[in-house]
Amino acid sequence: MGIAKVNLIDLTSNVSNLDKVLTRFIDLKNFHPILASEIVERVHGLTSFVAENPCQTMLQEIEDIETKYDLKLPNIEYRDENYNLNEMYDYITEIKRSLEEEVTQIKELEVFIEKYENALIQVKNIASLDVSLDDLFASQYISIRFGRLPIDSVEKLRFFQNRPFAFKSFNTDHNYVWCMYFTTDEYKREVDNIFSSLFFERSFIPDFVHGTPKEAAERIEYEIAHARNQIMKYRSDMCNITDGCENRLSMIKGELLFLNRLFESKKYVVGLGDKFTISGFAEDADVKVFQDTFKDMTDVEIEVNAADTDKRVTPPTKLKNGWFSKPFGMFVEMYGLPGYNELDPTPFVAITYSILFGIMFGDLGQGLVLMLLGYLAYKFKGMRLGAVGVRIGLSSAIFGLLYGSFFGNEEILTPFFTDILGLPGKPIHIMDSDFTMTLLISAIAIGALLILSTMILNIITMIKKKDYVEMVFSHNGIAGMMMYGFVVVAAGLQVGLGIPVVNIFTILGFVAIPLIMIFFKEPVHRKIHKHPMFPAGFGGFFIEAFFELFEIVLSYLTNSMSFLRVGGFVLSHAGMMLVVFTLMGMVGNASLLVMILGNIFVMVLEGMIVGIQVLRLQFYEMFSRYYSGNGIAFNPINQ
Numbered sequence: 316m317g318i319a320k321v322n323l324i325d326l327t328s329n330v331s332n333l334d335k336v337l338t339r340f341i342d343l344k345n346f347h348p349i350l351a352s353e354i355v356e357r358v359h360g361l362t363s364f365v366a367e368n369p370c371q372t373m374l375q376e377i378e379d380i381e382t383k384y385d386l387k388l389p390n391i392e393y394r395d396e397n398y399n400l401n402e403m404y405d406y407i408t409e410i411k412r413s414l415e416e417e418v419t420q421i422k423e424l425e426v427f428i429e430k431y432e433n434a435l436i437q438v439k440n441i442a443s444l445d446v447s448l449d450d451l452f453a454s455q456y457i458s459i460r461f462g463r464l465p466i467d468s469v470e471k472l473r474f475f476q477n478r479p480f481a482f483k484s485f486n487t488d489h490n491y492v493w494c495m496y497f498t499t500d501e502y503k504r505e506v507d508n509i510f511s512s513l514f515f516e517r518s519f520i521p522d523f524v525h526g527t528p529k530e531a532a533e534r535i536e537y538e539i540a541h542a543r544n545q546i547m548k549y550r551s552d553m554c555n556i557t558d559g560c561e562n563r564l565s566m567i568k569g570e571l572l573f574l575n576r577l578f579e580s581k582k583y584v585v586g587l588g589d590k591f592t593i594s595g596f597a598e599d600a601d602v603k604v605f606q607d608t609f610k611d612m613t614d615v616e617i618e619v620n621a622a623d624t625d626k627r628v629t630p631p632t633k634l635k636n637g638w639f640s641k642p643f644g645m646f647v648e649m650y651g652l653p654g655y656n657e658l659d660p661t662p663f664v665a666i667t668y669s670i671l672f673g674i675m676f677g678d679l680g681q682g683l684v685l686m687l688l689g690y691l692a693y694k695f696k697g698m699r700l701g702a703v704g705v706r707i708g709l710s711s712a713i714f715g716l717l718y719g720s721f722f723g724n725e726e727i728l729t730p731f732f733t734d735i736l737g738l739p740g741k742p743i744h745i746m747d748s749d750f751t752m753t754l755l756i757s758a759i760a761i762g763a764l765l766i767l768s769t770m771i772l773n774i775i776t777m778i779k780k781k782d783y784v785e786m787v788f789s790h791n792g793i794a795g796m797m798m799y800g801f802v803v804v805a806a807g808l809q810v811g812l813g814i815p816v817v818n819i820f821t822i823l824g825f826v827a828i829p830l831i832m833i834f835f836k837e838p839v840h841r842k843i844h845k846h847p848m849f850p851a852g853f854g855g856f857f858i859e860a861f862f863e864l865f866e867i868v869l870s871y872l873t874n875s876m877s878f879l880r881v882g883g884f885v886l887s888h889a890g891m892m893l894v895v896f897t898l899m900g901m902v903g904n905a906s907l908l909v910m911i912l913g914n915i916f917v918m919v920l921e922g923m924i925v926g927i928q929v930l931r932l933q934f935y936e937m938f939s940r941y942y943s944g945n946g947i948a949f950n951p952i953n954q
Contacts, residue, residue, distance in 0.1 A: 317634075317635065317636070317658070317659040317661075317662070318632055318633065318634060318635070318653060318655060318657075318659045319598050319633040319634075319635045319949070320598065320599060320622070321347070321596040321597060321598055321622045321630055321631065321633065321655070321949070322596065322597060322598070322599065322602055322619050322620065322621065322622060323594065323595075323596060323619070323620045323621065323622050323623075323624050323625055323628075323630070324346075324594065324595055324596070324597055324602065324605055324617060324618070324619050325592055325593075325594045325617070325618045325620075326340075326592065326593045326594070326609065326615060326616070326617050327590055327591070327592045327615070327616045327617075327618070328590070328591060328612070328614055328615045328616065329589060329590060329591075329614055330586065330589050330590065330591050331589075332612065332614060332615065333364070333584065333591055334577070335612070336593070336609065336612070336615065337577050337580050337581070337584075338394070338577065339608050339609060340580055340583075340593060340608075340952075341576045341577060341580050341952065341953075342608075342953070343604075343605065343608060343951075343952055343953065344601075344604075344951060344952075344953045345597060345598065345601040345604075345951050346595050346596070346597045346601065346605060346951055346952055347595050347596040347597070347631045347949050347950055347951055347952075348580075348583040348593065348594070348595035348952050349583065349594045349595050349596075349628050350582060350583060351363040351364070351365065351582055351583055351584055351585045352365075352582070353627070353628055354585050354594070354627060354628070355585060357627050358627075360587065361585050361586065361587055362585070362586040362587070363582070363584070363585065363586065364581040364582075364584040364586055364591070365581055365582045366578070366581065368575065368578040368579065369400055369404070369578075370400075370571045370574045370575035370578055371575060373400075373403060373404055373407055373567075373571055374568070374571050374572070374575060376407050376408075376411060377407060377564060377567070377568050377571070379411070380407075380410065380411055380414065380564070383414075383418075384414055384553065384557050386557050386561065386564070388561070388564055388565045388568050389565055389568075389569070390568075390572065391565075391569050391572075392569050392572045392573040392576075393566055393569030393570050393572075393573060394570075394573050395570055398570050398574060400574075403567045403570070403571065406560075406563065406564075406567065407564070407567065410556065410560045410564065413556050414553060414556055414557070417549045417550075417552055417553045417556070418553075420545075420549050421546050421549050421550065424542045424543075424545055424546050424549075425546070427538075427542050428539055428542050428543065430521070431523075431535050431538055431539050431542070432539060434520070434521045434523070434524055434535055435532060435535045435536065435539070437461070437518045437519075437520060437524075438520070438524060438528045438531045438532045438535065439486075439528070439532055440463075440485060440486045440493035440518075441461060441485045441486070441493060441495065441528045442485070442486075442528045442529055442532060443485045443486070443528075444483075444485060444495070444527065444528050445527055445529075446527060447525075447526055447527050448520060448524060448525065448526065448527065448528065448531065449525055449526065452520075456499060456500060457497050457498065457499055457500070458497060458498055458499070458500055458503045459495060459496075459497040460495060460496055460497070460507070460510070460515075460517055461494075461495045461517070461518045461519075461520060462493075462494065462495075462515055462516050462517040462518045463491040463492065463493050463494065463515070463516050463518065464491065464492050464494055464510070464513060464514070464515050464516075465490060465491060465492075465513070465514050466487070466490060466491065466492055468513035468514055468515070469484070469492050471513055472513070475509050478502070478505070478506065478509060479498055479499065479502045479506070480496050480497065480498040480502065480506040480509075481496060481497055481498070482494065482495075482496045483495050483496070491516075496510060580952070583595070583952075594625075594628070595952075596622060596630055596631055596949070598633070602619055605617065606619075622655060623655070623656070629654075629655070629946075629947055630655035631655065631946070631947050631948060631949040631950070632652045632653055632654065632655055632946035632947065632948060632949060633948075633949035634647070634652070634659055634661060636659070636661050636662060636665075637662075639665055639706060640661045640662045640664075640665040640666075641661075641702075642665075642699050642700075642702035642703045642706065643661055643664045643665040643668060643703060643706075644661050644699075645699045645700070645703070646664055646668070646930060646933065647659070647660055647661050647664060647944075648948075650934055650938060650942070650944045651943070651944020651945060651946070652944060652946035652947065652948055653942065653943075653944065653946045654943070654945055654946040655946060656779050656780060657776055657779065657780075657942070657943070657946065658772055658775060658776050658779070658941070658942075660772070660938070660941075660942050663768070663772065664933055665706070667765060667933070667937070668707065668929055668930075668933060669706050669707050669709075669710040670710060671761075671881060671929045671932065672707040672710055672711065672925060672926065672929050673707065673709075673710030673711045673712075673713060673714040674714055674761075674881055674885060675880075675881055675884035675885060675888070675925045675928070675929065676707075676711045676714075676884070676888060676921065676922060676925045677711055677714030677715040677717065677718045677720060677745075677885065677888070678711060678712075678715040678718070678720045678721070678722065678723065678888065678892075679712050679715035679716050679720060679721045679728065680715070680720075680721045680722035680914075681711060681715065681722060681914060681917070681918050681922075682708045682709065682710070682711030682712030682713070682714075682715050683708065683712050684708070684918065685704050685707065685708030685711060685918070685922065686704070686705050686708030686709055686712065687708075688701075688704060688708075689701040689702065689703065689704020689705040689706075689707075689708055690704075690705050692704065693705065707926075716728065717741075717742050717743050718741070718743050718745050718889075719731075719732065719741030719742075719743070719744075720745070720889070720892070722892075722910065722914050723891075723892025723893075723895055723896060723910075723913070723914065723917070724896070725745070725746055725889070725892075728741060729741055745885060745886070745889045746889055746893070751886070754882040754885060754886070755879060755882040755883075757882065758878050758879055758880075758881040758882035758883075758885075759875055759876065759878055759879060760803075760807075761878060761881060762874070762875050762876075762877065762878025762879075762881070762936070763799075763803045763875055763878075765878070765932075765936070765937060766799065766871075766874060766875065766936070766937070766940065767796060767799065767800055767803070769791070769937045769940040769941045770791050770792070770795060770796040770799070770940060770941070771796070772940075772941040772942075773789070773791040773792060773940055773941035774786050774792055774793060774796070776941055776942075777789070777792060784836065784839055784840045784843055785836075785840075787832070788832045788833060788835070788836035788839055788840075789833070789836060790833050790867045790870075791940045791941060794828075794829040794830075794832035794833050794836075795829065795833060795867075797825055797828075797829045798825060798826055798829035798830060798833075799871050800825075801821065801825030801826065802826070802871075804816070805817050805821070830864065830868075833864060833867060834860050834861075834864050835860075837856075837860070838856065874936050877932065877935075877936050878932065878936070880928055880932075881932075884921070884924075884925055884928065887921065888917070888921055888925075891917050891921060892913070892914075892917060894913075895909065895910065895913030895914070895916075895917065896910075898913065899913075
């Protein structure tokens with residue numbers, strides 16, 4: 316439970332064995348390797364084996380071939396020690412060049428077909444013209460225009476019947492008349508302007524069109540059919556190429572996948588002369604597996620030490636928590652993983668988050684629905700938040716039972732307490748006005764208890780870090796806990812129970828002395844580390860420390876008052892469901908629909924807000940007192 320204990324493993328061997336060692340190294344599981352750069356940069360004389368990885372470029376080429384030519388190659392590693400990267404590169408390049416040549420031919424033919432199809436449309440629209448187009452365009456004294464004219468413009472031509480041009484229509488569709496007009500070169504510009512004003516759209520007959528339109532159409536159709544046959548042939552050739560190279564490419568891809576991992580693993584190798592070292596971390600149970608992997612290699616030395624033996628590297632953090640706590644690790648990871656020598660806050664977060672959410676969102680029916688939805692999300696989608704939903708839903712259902720609330724109905728569970736359990740009524744009456752002040756005081760008391768708990772966690776963390784000044788003199792250490800704890804206890808005894816505990820001696824012992832200890836924490840810290848206690852003079856220190864102390868005292872108050880939101884959301888939830896039931900009474904027969912929609916609205920809206928508010932309490936009111944989140948994750952080479 317908490318943070319898994321890991322060991323620092325150093326593997327050393329001759330450089331001549333590097334490939335053999337890496338071949339086995341890349342298959343290790345549950346081993347967190349250390350990047351060579353973390354060590355090489357700090358020690359003079361060490362070298363790194365990081366080099367350009369040619370496999371990635373070739374793998375990218377193969378991926379491009381798979382994508383463009385719909386080739387499905389298996390992602391299975393193939394290990395061949397007699398690999399030749401140059402041969403692989405030449406083969407991949409040749410295959411890709413051959414396929415691209417076929418694609419280029421196909422694209423050119425597609426452009427050809429598109430051009431001829433456009434010409435075919437033009438020619439077919441003037442198919443009734445029984446005159447060779449070559450003869451028409453060879454005329455020296457007349458200008459001819461082919462194109463289309465809007466149907467409503469044809470009638471307007473009668474306004475220009477005295478002008479020197481001849482007009483002939485061929486074909487008509489819904490909007491246009493396909494036609495031609497001709498005139499002499501002398502009147503060409505004038506006639507063109509006339510037809511332009513009538514929205515004439517000119518069509519240009521391509522140079523490759525010859526003969527009469529009918530003859531030209533037949534020739535164009537033949538050329539198009541021939542081009543399509545050529546495309547089919549090229550596509551067939553592509554299929555032959557891909558079919559013929561599939562086995563070889565699969566083999567090359569498998570070799571490259573293996574070699575790629577081999578190249579990538581060199582970033583963990585540190586060289587010193589003719590020796591190399593690979594360092595990393597593994598749990599106790601995996602150390603034996605690591606040693607067994609290389610036990611038959613006589614010139615490989617493996618050294619196992621405690622995780623914090625080498626101060627140049629930071630041990631990674633691997634969280635190991637039980638069934639209930641594990642899903643809440645996502646919140647801890649969101650803030651930052653704990654350091655290897657720190658406390659894992661996940662169990663504390665799991666318990667406090669569930670309790671606070673249950674208090675703020677207490678409803679038996681809604682809690683059970685939240686459990687079900689969370690289970691389905693986790694079971695079928697693998698959502699970690701779904702697993703969290705199961706646990707906070709259970710907490711919500713338990714507190715909902717104590718509140719006697721079932722889908723917002725505050726009375727339906729009362730017979731359970733009176734008739735079955737024999738109680739005078741349900742334990743907690745949320746809607747009772749006499750209970751409101753008790754609820755708010757209880758919320759602050761819960762907050763005070765949680766703040767004291769975080770101080771205890773901080774003291775334990777400081778002991779593990781051997782930071783005894785912070786443990787004793789910090790406002791989150793023993794001094795702070797003495798003062799804050801005394802104020803909380805004194806308020807409970809003197810104000811709540813009428814027991815006098817506040818006097819000059821208790822104030823001096825539990826308030827004045829702790830405040831002085833907190834006030835002088837920094838000077839004591841500097842004194843222990845053999846630095847001047849007041850480097851900027853006592854006056855400057857006094858002013859700075861005074862305002863810091865004032866802020867600390869103020870933070871105790873604000874942090875405690877922040878937990879008032881716990882009681883506020885209890886009332887908010889009951890109030891929102893009261894609105895739902897009021898609406899049910901106003902709509903008559905649609906009351907069931909209003910109840911369902913109202914519960915969905917409250918669950919979605921308030922459930923989300925309460926979840927965020929509880930997370931805020933965790934991060935700002937609790938984590939800030941005992942947790943830094945500066946750890947690094949345990950990332951094994953094969954996840």
